[in-house]
Amino acid sequence: MQFIANKFFSAKESYTQHAHIQKIMQDKILKLLPRNHFSHIFEFGAGTGIFTQKIIKNLTYEKLTCNDINDYAKSFAPHIQFLQFDINDISKHLDQQNFDLIISNACIQWLDQKKFFTNIQNFSPKDGILALGSFGESNLHEIATITKKSLKYLSLDHYRSLLQPQWKILHLFEEKIPLSFPTPLDAFKHLKLTGTNSLQQNFPLTKKHLQTLKEKFYNTLTYHPIYIIAKKS
Template sequence: MVKPDKQKIKHCFTTALPSYTKQAVIQQEIQQRLINYWQYYNLPDQMECILEIGCGTGGLTQLLQQTICAKQWYLNDLCDTRTYIAPLLEQQNYIFSCEDAEHSLWLKQLSFLDIIVSASVIQWFHEPERFIQHCAKALKQEGYLVLSTFSPNNLSEIVQLTGVGLDYVSIEQWQKWLEQDFEILLLKEQMIPCYFSSPIDVLRHLQQTGVNGIGNYHWTKGRLSQFQQDYRTLFKIENQGVSLTYSPIFIIAKKKG
């Protein structure tokens, strides 16, 4: 497993921005499930300040705008996605910050946020425990943390064949970190399989959603050929091509009063 290279991640996601919205079907499914949990747990729909970390092209931002009313929006992304965000929030009071969220001054200086939300982002962080600690300080008493990330089972097909993957945090570790400052309302892992016509389409999907920023696997003609052969042998699904499995973890936690 590898430690994320933030500059490579930024480059890969910036390159993937034009194709991201069309290709990131699983990420969109995760965003919708996060909103569904938001509504199920009856989280506030009226608030003063919300911070979204890793807003990207605005998939979750758009769902949030349809779900809540916030007087002040703070949005962050490692890539400059303002041209995607501006049309979504043109009637809202918002501030966009293009920076590494782990070193964001917002998380270190703010102490009045109602909710911090993020989907499919924090698996890229180097120090997720410290991030949770910063969130606890930035939130109001009884403020909410609403997150999705991924478990060690994520993209298991790719890890098995290449040995390349992130050092994902287990659900048990998330529980230990969260319970220090939060009441945990939801902490749940799910499996979301998706299917592609061929192993090459799997790799293309990862590239077009920026996920190929995970590591520095060196592809040769021989490796690519063997990868395709092994992938079909191990992960072929009758009448559905080949599989690729995402394993999101959903988190909703309330800051202790």
């Protein structure tokens, strides 16, 4: 996870401006929630707080706790509790806490997802809400084809099996959103500025990579968002 943490920390100044798809996903997750008031909200993978600000604006709550693997505490107001730890190790850091909304966007695809869904159920009371944005198997397939590198994305059926029977699924669906760029180099820069790809920072980008993206994929990157809204059984 340290490689992932470093990628996002290095892109912290540019992420807000360039994370177009992630912002679309954030808005959709909030609209899908079955209610807008919660006692205690837990947002993990909060980063510098882009989604957090939307949560504050659109929801009401008694307490908001945010988490990230990097130390972004200075980005959050004093009334928001910020906890720095690897969400894969949540059981080591949160003891006997219940959150009636657990929410995150564009984070779980980086995790050991089987372990995550096993652990997270322990921190939600009955009827608590789980609201997640992730990415599916076709996400950035252009980059996977060109570089032979990709995250291990899951299908809707796989998510369904991870959720049941602990969670009643309220919404589980996917969409594909293409992003086109003026040049292939702009497309790769976009990935670097958002920290959202699986390439190492020193990945040797070649003319062949750029040429293939231009000639085969017309300087387009395809995002494959998945939306998960579930209620604890």
